[in-house]
Amino acid sequence: MKKYYINNNVQPNGDYEVHEEGCYWLSIATNTSFLGLFYNCEDAVKEAIRQYPYRSRINGCATCSYDCHTS
Numbered sequence: 001m002k003k004y005y006i007n008n009n010v011q012p013n014g015d016y017e018v019h020e021e022g023c024y025w026l027s028i029a030t031n032t033s034f035l036g037l038f039y040n041c042e043d044a045v046k047e048a049i050r051q052y053p054y055r056s057r058i059n060g061c062a063t064c065s066y067d068c069h070t071s
Contacts, residue, residue, distance in 0.1 A: 001037040004044035004065075006052070008033055015059040015071060016052065018045050023064035041065035 003021035008031040010016055018041060019026035026032065035051070038044040041060045045068045048058045060068025 001039055004035045004038050004041070004047075005029075005032045006035055006048045006058070007031065013071060015057045016048070016055050017059055017061045018048050018065055018068065019061045020044075020064040023061055025061055025063055041068035044068075 005019050005021070005026055007017045007019065007029045009029065017025070018035065020041065035044050035047050038047070044065070045058060045060055052058065059070055060066065062069040
């Protein structure tokens with residue numbers, strides 16, 4: 001299982017990105033929250049949506065969670 005985090009700062013395109021521990025982009029993010037341990041990014045993104053339903057766009061990082069990256 002891997003540790004996943006969400007970047008609490010919205011990206012220029014409107015996304016809140018979910019990152020896997022060890023991701024370069026997570027390492028430079030300044031405001032993140034731990035989502036939990038998951039086997040895949042799909043489950044991590046689902047958890048982020050559950051925890052933050054008021055955020056309109058939650059997306060996987062194009063680098064570390066490519067399978068969940070949609071925009």
